[in-house]
Amino acid sequence: MLYSELCEKDVINIKNCKILGHVFDLDFDKCTGQICKIMVREKNQIWNLFLCQPEYVIPYQNIRQIGPDIVLVEL
Numbered sequence: 001m002l003y004s005e006l007c008e009k010d011v012i013n014i015k016n017c018k019i020l021g022h023v024f025d026l027d028f029d030k031c032t033g034q035i036c037k038i039m040v041r042e043k044n045q046i047w048n049l050f051l052c053q054p055e056y057v058i059p060y061q062n063i064r065q066i067g068p069d070i071v072l073v074e075l
Helices: 005-007 047-048
Strands: 011-014 017-029 037-043 056-059 062-064 068-073
Touching: 005 017, 037 068
Parallel strands: 011 068
Antiparallel strands: 011 017, 017 037, 037 056, 062 068
16 A cells, blocks of 8 residues: 555544544654554644644554555554
8 A cells, every 4th residue: 555545544543433634644663664653633724734743643553444445543
């Protein structure tokens, strides 16, 4: 899967069914090349473009499923 495809998906918390936002950055393990964390920021908020900090930092083990339109996480 391409990074651009992942960024188009809504990230949803399965505990409360809340849409958290979209993936805007990834943290990789330098040795293995595997994703360690995804950074999620709320969409449709112009002021988010000027923030350096993500709304949510989600460890990869908390990702439950990546589907064609959404990423399900458990927080």
